[in-house]
Structure formats: structure tokens, C-alpha cells
Amino acid sequence: MKVLVANRGEIAVRIIRACRALGLGVVAVYSDCDRGALHVRLADEAHRLGPAPSTESYLRIDAIIDAARRSGASLVHPGYGFLAENPAFADACRQAGLTFVGPSADAIARMGGKTAAREIALGVGVPVVPGTPPFEADAPEAEIVAAAETVGYPLLIKAVAGGGGKGMRTVEWPGQLVDAARRAASEAQSAFGDGRCYMERRLVEPRHVEIQLIGDHGGRIVPFVERECSIQRRHQKVVEESPAVALPHETRHAMADAAVRIARAVGYTNAGTIEFLVDRDGSFYFLEMNTRLQVEHPVTEAVTGVDLVQWQLRVALGEQLTLDPARTLEPRGHAIECRVYAEDPDRGFLPSPGLVTSVTVPSGPGVRDDRGVTDGDDVPVYYDPLIAKLTVWGETRGAAIARLRQALDEYRVTGVHTTLPFFRWLVRQPAFVAGAVSTTYLDGVLAGRREPFVQPTEQQLRDAAIAAAVAAWRARADTRTTSSGTSRWLLAARKEQLR
Amino acid sequence: MKVLVANRGEIAVRIIRACRALGLGVVAVYSDCDRGALHVRLADEAHRLGPAPSTESYLRIDAIIDAARRSGASLVHPGYGFLAENPAFADACRQAGLTFVGPSADAIARMGGKTAAREIALGVGVPVVPGTPPFEADAPEAEIVAAAETVGYPLLIKAVAGGGGKGMRTVEWPGQLVDAARRAASEAQSAFGDGRCYMERRLVEPRHVEIQLIGDHGGRIVPFVERECSIQRRHQKVVEESPAVALPHETRHAMADAAVRIARAVGYTNAGTIEFLVDRDGSFYFLEMNTRLQVEHPVTEAVTGVDLVQWQLRVALGEQLTLDPARTLEPRGHAIECRVYAEDPDRGFLPSPGLVTSVTVPSGPGVRDDRGVTDGDDVPVYYDPLIAKLTVWGETRGAAIARLRQALDEYRVTGVHTTLPFFRWLVRQPAFVAGAVSTTYLDGVLAGRREPFVQPTEQQLRDAAIAAAVAAWRARADTRTTSSGTSRWLLAARKEQLR
Amino acid sequence: MTVDVEVGGRAFRVSLTRVGTADAPDVVRIVLQPLDDPDAADTRTMHVEPRAHGLTLIDTSDDRVIDAAVLARPHGHWLVQLPGVDLSATIDGRRRRESGGTAASGEQRITAPMPGRVLRLLVAVGDTVAAGQAVVVIEAMKMENALTAEAAGVVREIAVEEGMSVEAGRLLLRIE
């Protein structure tokens, strides 16, 4: 039996590994710029979807269904992002006789609309953050201003179809409102093809805590120990951990109960996550549901020993859940994940696409690296620049942090900039070590920073000067000869020298 | 505080990681051929010991003590192999004011002599396999023959100072005895500088089961769940797992008790392992003690969550053990390790030294890779060809095997031959899957094999023909030009073309 | 060969002499002289080993290893990546020659920091902008990135249109 993995990068690699461990065949899909990508090399077969832009490749439902037909795949795993939360895709799979590894199109549709999901949560007695109905991308200014008044400032603008911080804006005072609403709508339109947004009251320094769950087709729903994802940059998670720091045992169980009630209300199957905001008084509010596998699932796997992606596939194949909720809610040790992006943290986290020329990966006990590129691979400009997820486990949070520091120090990627220097700095901040963070923590400390995350030593400056001089010398020497086996960096260097 | 790591390869890397997680500085040592090796690159500083042969570098006590002095290291971790079980080294460290991360010189000396160790085991009521006193390398033939009679055939000849299968020979009938004894003595002399051997009765299809333990300086000794290491080639372990397959709970506890009694008898501190042979009737016999960290320690770490190397360092620094024996004896899930060697399994496991040109490493949940080389690194001809250890964990043994297969399929090393194809074959053998193996299993099935471990498909043959032709074409083109940036394989190819 | 290298705000003069023999062709003598302290020169002899990602340099006196990824970037920049730190370098003042003059005259050139698409132009030619004001939004890798003016000035030229795809280093606006 074959599974078509309708994604790319690290999550496609992750899903391929789960398929293999279950003895399932793997069909990859790719856009033109991903022809030789890692997920393609690891698959049994690979089918082209179209040109590099995602609207012409990974977002093309027809091309993916066609690849599934041609390859004889019987399951489709959407990963996260792209079409993962698109009910039309889940529906198209069903109509093509393919098993969609995820919830029903109906459940996606009902929970995917952020405002409808809030109604469902309220319906089963789970509190939500006060908010407005959705407004259209071209709603009149007066309507937007009036809606904002019902929520109060500061507020958040969010895309109805949102996720990953896209189409999201913070509004501190009325003067920022209209411009922010327009930008959020434009970003939402370009990211999700749906420009509708809504507004929500912004809690003061809340924590982001979420409950992973998985449901089978017999109505069983198993919740997992919570994840804390409070460390966010511009509403995008950058560090996640499990369990949350200092969350009372009763709150965990109350959240898990609330999550299961919400999932049950829509007949939820397969993996999903209910996100909550936790206020400073310990009360929690339903935020939204992600009707798919999440980026940060490895921390849950690390503290429970459960392979979530294997269970996604097993449930999709009709298997009954045999996980013991008592165990999935009792973490063993502590896990932390860092999302490593191809971005330059010293230039405002600007994306840094390009050729990865080498990767040195940390390893050892309690260290897991999920990566979508290796040396010689490209980070294309067309997609999310997430290149790897580093997950560490320790018997205690302190032990996990110690391992995380060691692993981050060891991790090295050349050819592109990465957020590794930023993480090396972050994991040494007192607030992080104390776990005293909220969703506003990171943007707050970054706003005041001017200095680079790493200060080079005198020795490093001298070494760099020597390396640059030797490289220039070699590149010049090389322009006088012809070679077909010259390494890539030298070819690039020679080209620059000739400018 | 700094730790000098008196070793190389994967175990040096492993120890460096543990030091870092504890915030300790790392001093590496190296021989001439390891100048740019991975363990050197990961260290804070590195000191040269001498020329490549281990007798002139990693076995030179004086050079290591000198490097520790120069660097200001206060601890010395010996790893395994080399000087790890040399009481003179432990003693030299102590005299130089350095803390040796391991047991006392006295405990090493008492347990390191295999025959003396047997006496100690008998003294605390632990049964041993019947055997002879040691004989000298140049013992008269008659003495050897007479000693063999007291044990009976088949028997094993073992080096008193032995380990890792070196200086070990199986003797099936009297005609093989003298030649085998001479060879074992010669190998023992060259490997350990001590040619003395002894003989031991060979049990019929026994299993090799061992108990890891760790002791602190307050007399606490904590035993761990057993490891099974029955899959051996020429007495050298190639696959290890924890827990053992179908070992009764009472046997585990009886073994752990026996192990603690033996360790206590010599006032044992730090990490060590008591090895047992388990006969077909379930009775077990003390085999020997390894007074150091073992190659296969990751399987224990995987099922207990305990970082053994960190605890080695903590105990050496005077910390008290706070591990709960009830927990260390209760495994969570199942772990299996494969020792990946630079050897060609299709040519009788001949060593395959050389330049590693690329490494593709498996990862994902429950997968750990401990490696001593990465792409661009050399596997020197001077040392043990172990290049990596792949350890997988699963909730059950079946889940672990499924992950192991997936991880082995994904693992790729180019430039040298490795035992990966052999492992891909092994983990699909019914006897392995059933866990129905003994220490004679592997040599038995390998003796009868003629066919290669992988049969290439027609497609692979065609691909290889094309790749070889393109490579030859590029190498010829390249001989007509000069280039300083040509890749290494092409330089090597050009050289061969010009022969 | 002698070159001037500027890195991390420091300038060095580096002289290279090949001293290799047939056995070890890639041995180089390096004299490193900080331009702000010419007496603190440092002479080393190093093995040069090419790697897929750059160079490994090994000091023949103490075996210290420099493992550097070196990438040529547009406009005479080099990116030098050492373990733990990424540094931007220029050689023989290329950066100064190419953009230094403009800085002196008070001109700012807003260039694309990465390949992407011009999403929105927030100013027009003739507009007065304040320091820190966003002037153009570039979309790359699914994120919007607003580029800001470094100093106050007047927009003199807009070299791109909305919707246009741009390469890294491409001039977007000129502000005086």
C-alpha cells in the first residue's frame, strides 16, 4: 500500500519515515525547484506537480490527485501548511477514492473557520477570548472601526483561514487599526486565498498552551499532555516545549477535557490540536483548532514515546486507538524544540535562501533532528524557510536546557544564514531559563536589541580575514584555468570575481 | 573545569557531548592522522600525542598526562579501548593529581585479569563457566594440552587482558588447540601488550546478557536493566538490545543482585558492566567484568532515560547517585543498537579504510546516531573501524525493529564500504525477528553464505554503468586541465586514470 | 599576493606566499597585519584543504584548525562562516569603492536583501521620508518584509514596480 505525501521539506521527510516504519510505500511530489530535494530522494517514486511557485505546484489539488492516481497511492498525507487545512482538498481526495490522512472535510471546514470554531467551543462550555464576527477584505473603514470598539484595545487582527502567524496583526491603539486590517487581509489573501479577518481582545502577557489529540473512527479521542508555545516572534512559534512550565495538574486535565469536548462536537478524527491562551490568573480560553499535524509534534512524541505520525496513518487505515489516556497525559521528562529557519537573525530575521554547502548535526542521547535539507540541497525562495527542527529531551527541564545548549553549539549549517545564533542567545536568557515567558516576551526583547546575537572574538576576526584572503586567492587562481569538478562555492566565487 | 578525553572516534564525540551538557570544558587529544578529526573539531582545544600508530599516540600514558598538564584539565575520561582498562593509566592519572573518570586502579587490576575476576565472582557466590588458570604466551605445548583436558571440548581460548573479541579463539577439537593458542597469544600480545591467555568451557548456544551498573564514592551501586548482546561475529558484538528477549523478571533481578555483589566485592566506583552467559536452561554464569563505559551503553540510555556518561562524570566529581534502582531496572520500551563498521561485508568483513565522501543520516523519533566521522573525514587504517552506532527505540521490540529497518534503509555512507548492507539483511532474518539467537548464531549463518548481502536490480546495474561512464568521461576531461578546486573523488579518479 | 580584508569593522592586510612542495602543494605562508596596529603582525604557515563548503586551514605550528565556509556574495562581499559566527567581509575595499562614495554624498540605496517580489511601494518619487520609515514591502518565502529608510531624506528614484520579482542586491529606491 502506498502513501502520497503531499508536502515538501522536513515534514515530508518526517512522514516518509513513519510510512517506512509501517511498511507502507511512499510517493513524493515535487515542484520544479525541488526535483532533487531530500524528500524526493527518500521516496520510492516521485511525481512532478508543476513550476516552483506553490500556487502552481503544492497548492494544486488537481495535480496532486492526478499524481496519486498515476502512482496507485491509496492514502494522501497533507502534512502541515499548503493544503493541509483545505476542506476542498480533503473532499477531492475522498471523491477520488483516496484516504485523506486527517479529519473529515466537514470537520476541517467547521473548525478551520476561526469564528465558527469559537461558536463550537462556546457551545460545549469552553470559554473563548472576546472577539468580533469576520469582516471582508474590502469592508468599509467605519465597519472595521466599529467592530474594534466591541473588543477594545489592544486587539489582534487574525485571518479566518489563518495559521503560522500569517495574516495576523497587533493593534495597540486606534490609529493603527485600518492600515493593519488592510495588511492582514492582503497577507491572508495571498497566503490562504481568503482575505477575511476578525478581531480578538488581546490578553496581557498570556501563555500559549495547547492540547494535542487524536481520534479514531470508532469515536475514541485521546488527549495528550500539553505543549507550551509561548515563545513567538510576530505570532509565529519559535520554541515549543512539553510539558508547560508550572501548569497545575488540574489545569492540564481541565484543558484536556475541554479539548476532547470540542473535538467530539465535530466528530473529529485523526490528529488535531486545540490551542488555548492562559491568562495570568490561570484561566484558559479556547483560541483555535489546528486540524492537522503540527510543526511542534516532536515534543509530544519525546515525552510520551508515542509516534503521532504512525498513529495518524494507523487511524486513517481504520485501526482503533489503543493508547492509554492515563499514560499520554503523564509526561516522562521534558522536551524542547527549536525551529531552525534559513533567516539572518542579525538582519531582522530576513529570509536567507540559497545552497546549503554543509550541515553538521548534533546527536547523542535525547537529541532529535528533523531536517528537510542536507549539504548540496537548496533552500528555495518560494516556500517557508524552516529547514530543521531540533528537539531535545531531558529528565528535567534543566537537563533538557543543558542538552539543548550543547546541541545548538554543535549544530552548524553553512551556505545560508540560520536562526541558530539567535537560539544560542535565547536559551541563555534568564526569562527562558526560568520559564517566565508569555506570547509577548520575544517581540518585547527583540524590539530593544541592536547588537548582533554573536560577538566575534579577535581570534575569529583574524581567522575570517585569513579564510577570505585564501578563498580570494584560490578563486583568482582558478579563473585562469578551466575545471569541470570545481566545488560550487568556488564556481560562485569565481563568477563574483569576474563581475 | 576541563575534561581531557583520552580517546578518538564516536566515543570521544559522545563524551564531549556529555561534558558540554554539564558545562565542562573539553580537551581533545589526537595522533597525526586525526589532526582534523571530528572529535578534535568539537573540542575547545586539542593536543597532539604523536604519530598515527596507537602505541605512539593513544596508548602513550606519558603523552596524555602531559597534555592534561599543559591544558589544565582536571579530569580524564578514557572512553573504551586504548587505555580504558589499564590500571597503570588510572594510577598515573591519580599520581598526576587528575581525576580518572572510572574505577580505581585497584578495581581495574582486580577485575581486569579475567581469571582473578572469576575467583572474585565465585567468592560472592556467583557461578562461573568452568575454566583454567592463565598460561604464558610461550607455555610448553604439553601444558596447554593438559590444561585443555580439564575443561573439555569445545572450548574457548581468551586473553587475560582481553576485550572486543581480540585474542579469542574457539577450539572445536584437540587438533586445533596449539595453533589457536599461539595465535590468540600473539594477537593478545599485539593488542594489549600481555600475551597471557586461559581456556574456558564453551556452552552450547548460550546467550550473552550483561548488567550495566554504576557506583558512587559513598558505596551506592545502582544496577540497570540487562542488555542482550548475543549477536556476535567472531566473539565481537554487532547488535545489542535492551531488554533481553524473553528473560524472566526473576532472572533479571537475580543477575542484577549478582552484579552488585561482585562490584561491591572490589569497592567498585563509576560505570562498569558484568557480563553473563545464559545457558539454555536459564541458568547464568559470570563471564567477565568490563571496568569502563561500553560501546553498547546507548541502548540502556534509551530504555531508562539515564545519561550514563553524564553520571560517570558526576560520580567522578563526587556527586551521590540519586537514581532509583526500581526505575533503572524497569525498562520503558525496547532499544536496539547496530555497530556500523567501515568493513566490506561481501568480502568477509575486510576493513575498508579511506575517505568518507558523504554521509546521509537517518533521524526521526526514537532514532539516535553516534558517529565519529562525517563527510570529508578519514577512516584511518590504524584503529578500530567502528564509524557509527545506530540506536533505535520503540514502544515494543516489534516497533523498534520496524524503525531500525527504516533507519538502516535511510542510512548511507559513501567513500568506504560499511556493514550497513549486512545489517539490512540481518534485521530481516526470522531468527533475529523472533529473538531466537545465541552467541553462535551469526558465525553459523555467515559460514554458509556465499551470495552478497544485496542483489543489485537490473535498474541499478544500468544506473551504475552510466555513472561509471560519466565519471570516467569527466576524469579524462579533467586530466587536460589544471584545477585547484577539483573535488577529491575526481582527483583520485584522475590519478588512477593516469596509471 | 597581498589583499586588504575588512571584517567585523576591522581591517587587515593579508599577504599570501605559496611555500608548498610537490608533496604538499597547498601550504601557504600568511602574514596578517591589523591596519589599526601594524606592529601586531602575525605570521603563520598553513595547510590549505579544500572542502565542499569552503576551506580547512591547519596551522603547521600548533595544528589549530580553521574550518571556514566562504561564499562570494554580490557587490564584492564575502560571507565567511566559522563555527558559531557568520561574518561579512570585503576584499581590497570593494565595498567602499562601490557604495562608499554614495554614502558620503548622503545618498541611500535601498536594495533587495534577498530574492523576492515587490509587494507594495509605500512612497513615491519626491516624497520626504523619516529615518526608520517603511518605504517598500518585499515578499519572500511567504513572509512580508518591510524595508526602512536608514536616515531622513527625499525619494529620488524608484527602480522597481509593484509585483516585480527582484534578485538579491537589486536597487529598489534611491533616497537623498
Place this chain on the structure above:
Amino acid sequence: MTVDVEVGGRAFRVSLTRVGTADAPDVVRIVLQPLDDPDAADTRTMHVEPRAHGLTLIDTSDDRVIDAAVLARPHGHWLVQLPGVDLSATIDGRRRRESGGTAASGEQRITAPMPGRVLRLLVAVGDTVAAGQAVVVIEAMKMENALTAEAAGVVREIAVEEGMSVEAGRLLLRIE
């Protein structure tokens, strides 16, 4: 260029024609003809991308990727490593020319399979040896490896001494 490649007991004739343009210089048309079945020829056009460890070849018709590590080994051998399988290949019959003749005359050349040290010679010139009999012990990487005669014969030459270090491929003994 046309070469004959022998791999895994099969022989192929491979013709290569460069069809690259200035834009894509490394495109090659490949005609592969199994010598045992000349009608089953296969023509493909492939991009050739050099990698640190070898080559990535991408079929332009179906985008299938061949990721091969290719290493030149002594005596005209090539080691081709594809994912999951290592294959030894010879080009233009080099192996046959170099050692084939000796096999025909009943001569066995025992050569060092890897670099190492000759630990013990177990036979002397003039000794008769049986098939499978160990004739020399090589120590490499801390293991002893006994090399055996493939067929019965008489030892004609011993080309090394005990304790000598040998390179891979070095002749150790000749048996007739």
C-alpha cells in the same frame, strides 16, 4: 566517447555525447547497450551535477535521479555506490587486461585487500597449498585477517616479508 563498462557480471557499451548549451553545459545524451542483448539499447538525456561525493544525474524525460558516489580504485576498478548497493565496475576491460591473463595460466596472485601489515607468512616458496588454505595473515585496523588460496597450487613467489607494511593491491604471493 564510447566505453565498455562491466558491472555486477554484466557488460554494457555506453556512448556519451555532450548536448549542453551555454545555459546548461552539463547535459549529456547517453546510449546504453547491454552487450549480451544489443537490441535492448536505452537512450536517455541527463543533467550531470557534480557533488562532493560523486555525481547526481537527472533524467530529463522523467526527472528520475541517480545519486552515485564514484571512486577510482587501484587496477582500473571503479567503486560505484548507489543508495542501498555498492558495485565494482571496470571500464574498457582494464581488469581483464591486467589480471585476466594470469588467471588463464592457472596462476593466483594473492594481493593485499587493504593497507596493513604482514603479520605472518604461513607458507614458503615451493610449498604445496590446498584450496582454502590460509597462506598469509594481514593485520589491519587491529584485526587479523587470514588470506586464503583460491585453488590448490605451489607457492612460486613471496613478494613481502613479515612485519612489512603494504598498500592495498600490493602483490603478496604468487601461487601456480
